[in-house]
Amino acid sequence: MEDLEITLPCGFVTKFKEINLMMDMDKFPCPVCKTHFVKTDQCMNMTRNKLVMNKAKMLMDQKSLFESIKNLKVFEDDPKFYIDESFDEIKNQIDLRREEIKLMFNEKVDIYYDDLLKTIDKQKELKLNKFNDKMEKIKSFENDTNNLIIYDDIEIDTKLKLIDYYSKIIKYVTNLAETTVVDLTEASLQFKPLDVDLDIQNVFGKINWQEETKIISVNDQKKTDQEETTFQLVINNFSNFLHARNMVILSKPCIVNNFEWKIQANLVEHENDDTTLGFFLRCDPLISSNVWSVNANVELSI
Numbered sequence: 001m002e003d004l005e006i007t008l009p010c011g012f013v014t015k016f017k018e019i020n021l022m023m024d025m026d027k028f029p030c031p032v033c034k035t036h037f038v039k040t041d042q043c044m045n046m047t048r049n050k051l052v053m054n055k056a057k058m059l060m061d062q063k064s065l066f067e068s069i070k071n072l073k074v075f076e077d078d079p080k081f082y083i084d085e086s087f088d089e090i091k092n093q094i095d096l097r098r099e100e101i102k103l104m105f106n107e108k109v110d111i112y113y114d115d116l117l118k119t120i121d122k123q124k125e126l127k128l129n130k131f132n133d134k135m136e137k138i139k140s141f142e143n144d145t146n147n148l149i150i151y152d153d154i155e156i157d158t159k160l161k162l163i164d165y166y167s168k169i170i171k172y173v174t175n176l177a178e179t180t181v182v183d184l185t186e187a188s189l190q191f192k193p194l195d196v197d198l199d200i201q202n203v204f205g206k207i208n209w210q211e212e213t214k215i216i217s218v219n220d221q222k223k224t225d226q227e228e229t230t231f232q233l234v235i236n237n238f239s240n241f242l243h244a245r246n247m248v249i250l251s252k253p254c255i256v257n258n259f260e261w262k263i264q265a266n267l268v269e270h271e272n273d274d275t276t277l278g279f280f281l282r283c284d285p286l287i288s289s290n291v292w293s294v295n296a297n298v299e300l301s302i
Contacts, residue, residue, distance in 0.1 A: 004056055007048050008038055019043075097205055116191075123189055134180045141173040206248045229256050233263040233279075250282075259294060260284045 002017035012032035022028035023044075027037040043049065075082050148166050150159055233251035251263040261283055268278040281300060285292050 004052055006043070006052065007046060008032065009042050009046065010036065010038065101204055120189060127183065127188065131180060131184055134176060134183075138173060138177055138180065141169065141176075145170060145173060227257060229254055231261075231263070233265060235265065255286070257294075258286050260286055 002015065002020065004016040005013050006016050006019060007013050008030060010030060010033070012030065014031045018031040019028060019038075023040060025040060027039045030036050030038050044053070145166075150162050150166075154162075231251065231254045233249065235249060249265040253260040253262050255261070261281060263279060264282050265277065265279040268276050270276070279300065279302070281298050283294055283296070285294075
């Protein structure tokens, strides 16, 4: 390309490399005689120059095509290998996440398990202390009940009252002994497993499709303080998306007023087995903060 011969409007011929760096200017000094200026548009719109440039570009494109086909043939022999390779990274990420979830879940289960055992040990200690207290009372009453005396020379009414009093003591101690045995041999705690509907999708994570995002705006996307913009999420393989129940599609982020905005699309399943398409606008601040709010006027359309 650099060695192409370009004909100047003044009739002289020069190499393209001599004028290439000056093509952005409206005019440039003649590289041959250097006595006058050449208008860039006039020079490049000359029929011969168009022919030379277009032919050179076509040959370059042709060469690029041959290189692309040559590179493609490398993949032709074993396309499955390269497909597998392209998904290996996300598979590795999923495998790592699985192990992380296992470790995290096992750790939480072990901590909770230890807490339950501590509760049991505490109750066992309390029960033992309670048993020892009751045994002291029972032993004290046992000595008293072994020495129950009703003298013959007292009045009958007094004897009846003593018998009634002693009977109550005997019943009380008997009941105390029996309940002590029950309390000692029966567990005061009960374990009740709960039916857990673990939302593994929210815990584990989702696979997001990388789809095309088109920015349609007169604003400068490099600026973070612009006030408005328009952007699109393009789902290229919508038929595949319809069969993906756990997929979430996100657009590339668009920065407006120092907030990161994304379009999210996913399938929403209802109780009657109907499925609808949901699409939303997500907003995240560029600076991490636990307290923030934003008011925005948004128009979503399909």
